[in-house]
Amino acid sequence: MTTMLNVKDLRAYYGQVQALHGLSFALNEGSLTTLLGANGAGKTTTLRAICNMVRSTGAIEFEGKPLSGKSTENVVRLGIAHVPQGRGTFTTMTVEENLQLGAITRTDKKNIVADIERMYEHFPVLKERHTQQAGTLSGGEQQMLAVARALMLRPRLMLLDEPSFGLAPLIVRELFKILGKINREDKVTILVVEQNAQLALELADQAYVIETGRIVMSGSAKDIANNEDVRKSYLGY
Amino acid sequence: MELFTNQVLAGIATGAIYACMALAVVMIYQAIDHLNFAQGEMAMFSTFMSWQMMQWGVPYWGAFILTLALSFAGGIIIERLLFKPLAKAPVLTNVAGFIALYAIVNSVAGLIWDFTIKQYPTPFGSSPFLGSQLISTHQAGMIGITLLMLILLFVFFRFTRVGLAMRAAASLPESARLVGINTSWMIALGWGMAAAIGSVAGMMIAPVVFLEPNMMLGVLIYGFAAAVLGGLTSPFGAVMGGFLVGIFENLVGTYIPGVGNELKLPIALALIITVLVVKPAGLFGRPIVKRV
Amino acid sequence: MSAAEEVVTEAPAVEAVPKRAMTLGVGTSLVVLAALVIAPLFVKNFIIFQMTMLLIYGLAVLALNILTGGSGQFSLGQSAFYAVGAYTSAILMEHVGMNYALTLPIAGIICFGFGFLFGQPALRLSGVYLALATFALATAMPQLLKLGYFEHWTGGVQGLVVTKPDAPFGLPMGQDMWLYYFTLVITIGIYVASVNLLRSRSGRAFMAIRDNEIAASAMGVDVALYKTLAFGVSAGITGVAGGLGAIAVQFVAPDGYTITLAISLFLGMVVGGVGWLPGSIVGSAFIIFVPNIAESISKGLSGAVFGVLLFLVIFLVPHGARQVAIVAQQMLGKLKKH
Numbered sequence: 001m002t003t004m005l006n007v008k009d010l011r012a013y014y015g016q017v018q019a020l021h022g023l024s025f026a027l028n029e030g031s032l033t034t035l036l037g038a039n040g041a042g043k044t045t046t047l048r049a050i051c052n053m054v055r056s057t058g059a060i061e062f063e064g065k066p067l068s069g070k071s072t073e074n075v076v077r078l079g080i081a082h083v084p085q086g087r088g089t090f091t092t093m094t095v096e097e098n099l100q101l102g103a104i105t106r107t108d109k110k111n112i113v114a115d116i117e118r119m120y121e122h123f124p125v126l127k128e129r130h131t132q133q134a135g136t137l138s139g140g141e142q143q144m145l146a147v148a149r150a151l152m153l154r155p156r157l158m159l160l161d162e163p164s165f166g167l168a169p170l171i172v173r174e175l176f177k178i179l180g181k182i183n184r185e186d187k188v189t190i191l192v193v194e195q196n197a198q199l200a201l202e203l204a205d206q207a208y209v210i211e212t213g214r215i216v217m218s219g220s221a222k223d224i225a226n227n228e229d230v231r232k233s234y235l236g237y
Numbered sequence: 238m239e240l241f242t243n244q245v246l247a248g249i250a251t252g253a254i255y256a257c258m259a260l261a262v263v264m265i266y267q268a269i270d271h272l273n274f275a276q277g278e279m280a281m282f283s284t285f286m287s288w289q290m291m292q293w294g295v296p297y298w299g300a301f302i303l304t305l306a307l308s309f310a311g312g313i314i315i316e317r318l319l320f321k322p323l324a325k326a327p328v329l330t331n332v333a334g335f336i337a338l339y340a341i342v343n344s345v346a347g348l349i350w351d352f353t354i355k356q357y358p359t360p361f362g363s364s365p366f367l368g369s370q371l372i373s374t375h376q377a378g379m380i381g382i383t384l385l386m387l388i389l390l391f392v393f394f395r396f397t398r399v400g401l402a403m404r405a406a407a408s409l410p411e412s413a414r415l416v417g418i419n420t421s422w423m424i425a426l427g428w429g430m431a432a433a434i435g436s437v438a439g440m441m442i443a444p445v446v447f448l449e450p451n452m453m454l455g456v457l458i459y460g461f462a463a464a465v466l467g468g469l470t471s472p473f474g475a476v477m478g479g480f481l482v483g484i485f486e487n488l489v490g491t492y493i494p495g496v497g498n499e500l501k502l503p504i505a506l507a508l509i510i511t512v513l514v515v516k517p518a519g520l521f522g523r524p525i526v527k528r529v
Numbered sequence: 530m531s532a533a534e535e536v537v538t539e540a541p542a543v544e545a546v547p548k549r550a551m552t553l554g555v556g557t558s559l560v561v562l563a564a565l566v567i568a569p570l571f572v573k574n575f576i577i578f579q580m581t582m583l584l585i586y587g588l589a590v591l592a593l594n595i596l597t598g599g600s601g602q603f604s605l606g607q608s609a610f611y612a613v614g615a616y617t618s619a620i621l622m623e624h625v626g627m628n629y630a631l632t633l634p635i636a637g638i639i640c641f642g643f644g645f646l647f648g649q650p651a652l653r654l655s656g657v658y659l660a661l662a663t664f665a666l667a668t669a670m671p672q673l674l675k676l677g678y679f680e681h682w683t684g685g686v687q688g689l690v691v692t693k694p695d696a697p698f699g700l701p702m703g704q705d706m707w708l709y710y711f712t713l714v715i716t717i718g719i720y721v722a723s724v725n726l727l728r729s730r731s732g733r734a735f736m737a738i739r740d741n742e743i744a745a746s747a748m749g750v751d752v753a754l755y756k757t758l759a760f761g762v763s764a765g766i767t768g769v770a771g772g773l774g775a776i777a778v779q780f781v782a783p784d785g786y787t788i789t790l791a792i793s794l795f796l797g798m799v800v801g802g803v804g805w806l807p808g809s810i811v812g813s814a815f816i817i818f819v820p821n822i823a824e825s826i827s828k829g830l831s832g833a834v835f836g837v838l839l840f841l842v843i844f845l846v847p848h849g850a851r852q853v854a855i856v857a858q859q860m861l862g863k864l865k866k867h
Contacts, residue, residue, distance in 0.1 A: 076417040088412035090405055101405050104398060105417035272657050330843055332660050333799045336792055337839035344832025458668050461661055506669040510662050514650045
């Protein structure tokens with residue numbers, strides 16, 4: 001298996017405050033990896049550092065190419081889609097315009113139209129509302145839209161920041177099912193940051209645990225789920 | 238009743254001036270979330286450039302197109318050089334930057350072309366339009382050009398990729414970057430477009446108010462009033478606001494005794510404050526979500 | 530950082546100045562004061578007049594500084610308050626025959642009321658909208674002053690001529706010098722009062738509003754009251770400056786109080802350093818002397834010079850004279866050590 005994303009000794013800063021203290025991890029191509037950790041552990045910062053949205057040092061390589069010094073939009077153009085926390089929905093635009101924006105860097109017009117149709121198959125609720133202003137969607141629907149918008153890039157790697165945040169459990173299950181399907185069928189490598197450890201570990205094949213800006217544990221999702229400490233701290237039994 | 242309709246008609250004619258200016262104001266507000274206090278001066282400078290070209294023998298429409306292109310480029314250059322470095326600075330710093338630009342452009346125009354009033358030609362002639370004494374062919378042409386610009390803008394923002402990207406960059410810069418949009422260049426593009434629209438406004442207004450470095454001050458205030466009335470987020474609202482302000486101004490002047498030409502600016506002031514206080518989103522704008 | 534946090538902590542419109550950094554130390558203050566007291570004894574009348582204007586504009590910039598640096602509100606309309614103050618003094622002196630010194634507090638009170646009232650609608654505006662409303666106020670003011678209704682009092686476009694007062698009690702000094710010392714006393718009084726105001730409870734309330742309005746109201750600060758109060762105080766001080774200006778220039782006319790004046794005062798504040806009260810006098814010097822120098826090089830050049838210098842200030846020393854002063858202080862400190 002080839003390594004798709006390689007992160008070495010990542011340190012990130014908000015002003016004077018250091019949020020990440022030398023983080024290293026790697027994602028295999030085609031894998032579905034989860035990054036677990038409590039509030040403030042540095043999960044979101046890690047994703048933001050990959051897209052160069054926060055000041056950081058260290059080496060990040062995507063498919064062998066270094067990402068440092070690239071602007072956020074140029075990182076995205078390499079095929080890294082980022083679903084931010086809070087979903088980043090363009091609330092004043094229609095659902096369809098949101099999807100078109102996801103493909104704004106692509107020039108293959110025909111395929112874009114076909115991809116929008118495919119998204120409507122994945123997420124039928126979006127088709128029903130495609131002319132509606134995105135801000136009128138419910139939280140779950142907006143999260144679907146955010147994932148669909150990210151997929152419109154035809155990404156090689158998708159970063160998801162707490163997709164379960166604020167959603168009802170049933171909707172979270174549905175969303176995660178779709179994520180698994182996308183990972184298997186569309187061969188999109190996925191890195192998902194989660195506080196809902198139980199669901200994330202069910203879904204993922206690899207897992208990392210992060211505490212106060214450092215990786216403290218890594219392994220297959222199954223091993224991590226069976227680990228005594230993880231069970232106590234994150235799964236609650 | 239006839240007096241009323243006549244005044245409304247005359248109001249629409251003057252309103253076209255404000256509509257033009259308001260359109261430029263809204264363009265820049267969309268792109269950068271600021272009101273450019275130098276917008277009027279930039280338009281004035283563009284108009285002087287076109288005047289100079291005509292003095293050199295370039296035909297009207299040739300000068301018109303050239304000025305449009307130069308203004309567009311000029312707007313982008315100003316943004317890249319002076320305002321891109323201020324993107325993350327506090328509002329106060331940005332306002333100071335606009336004021337500085339205002340002073341520079343006004344002063345330089347005076348140095349190059351001096352402060353005497355100059356005649357400016359109109360391509361539409363100035364005979365009565367359709368036999369009406371209230372609207373001249375120039376004013377009718379101006380209304381036509383304003384509406385044409387509005388339609389072009391609508392098509393651009395609704396149906397083109399760049400237009401969509403610009404809207405995205407204006408509404409949520411961070412999300413826009415995350416779909417791969419170069420938001421910094423979208424802002425520069427917004428400056429360029431605003432400068433170009435402003436130059437059209439200037440060239441349409443100059444035959445009415447005459448060409449001189451201070452010609453735009455009053456117009457800019459009315460343009461602001463129009464943009465605020467229509468809603469700063471809506472180009473359509475800006476144009477409607479322009480016409481409404483024009484009509485309002487004429488009706489107040491006709492029906493309220495003692496309000497003559499000398500009260501023009503105080504009326505604009507009162508209008509701006511009233512709208513901002515009563516309905517800050519304007520008639521056609523999106524509600525402003527206040528972030529703290 | 531969570532999304533919620535980002536929304537709440539958007540940067541304030543005006544960069545905060547630590548409270549202690551708002552004033553000068555005792556030693557420096559005494560030196561400046563001594564210089565201001567002694568200097569006029571050795572210069573010509575015209576220079577004394579310019580120094581008087583320096584103090585007057587310094588007051589007006591100080592007033593804007595209290596509003597912007599203190600409470601975080603913008604104003605591009607200070608010329609309007611200045612004009613109201615000037616006209617109040619002029620009308621009271623020339624039509625009512627009141628003593629010039631008595632007209633100043635009245636000008637201050639009237640402008641305080643005007644500013645307080647204007648602050649009412651302005652309350653609901655922030656940042657760029659407030660700048661817009663005040664910008665419109667400044668452009669509208671000259672037209673209001675020209676109005677036919679008030680012509681009997683204001684003299685319309687012609688304006689009013691104001692008599693220059695003599696030194697009282699038979700003091701052996703010229704009119705210019707007397708007016709300078711008179712202005713100096715008032716300026717020092719207002720400066721000290723302003724410093725105390727910003728150090729008081731009200732000052733803390735202003736600054737809390739400047740830094741985070743919602744947090745301030747959550748802590749029990751009456752945001753509406755203090756915002757309008759800041760407007761009132763600022764307008765009041767500007768009014769006194771306007772009155773003094775009318776007496777010093779001996780003339781008021783609508784076209785003396787255009788948007789250009791408002792812009793100059795705004796410039797003075799930015800150059801002097803937003804929120805740094807002693808910087809007001811530096812800013813004032815800037816707006817008085819730079820145009821003179823520029824005009825002597827080429828007529829009509831002052832706007833361009835103003836603009837270019839303002840850009841330089843924004844880019845190189847965004848905190849204005851305060852930044853220069855701090856750097857100078859640090860260098861002095863280093864010199865002492867060696």
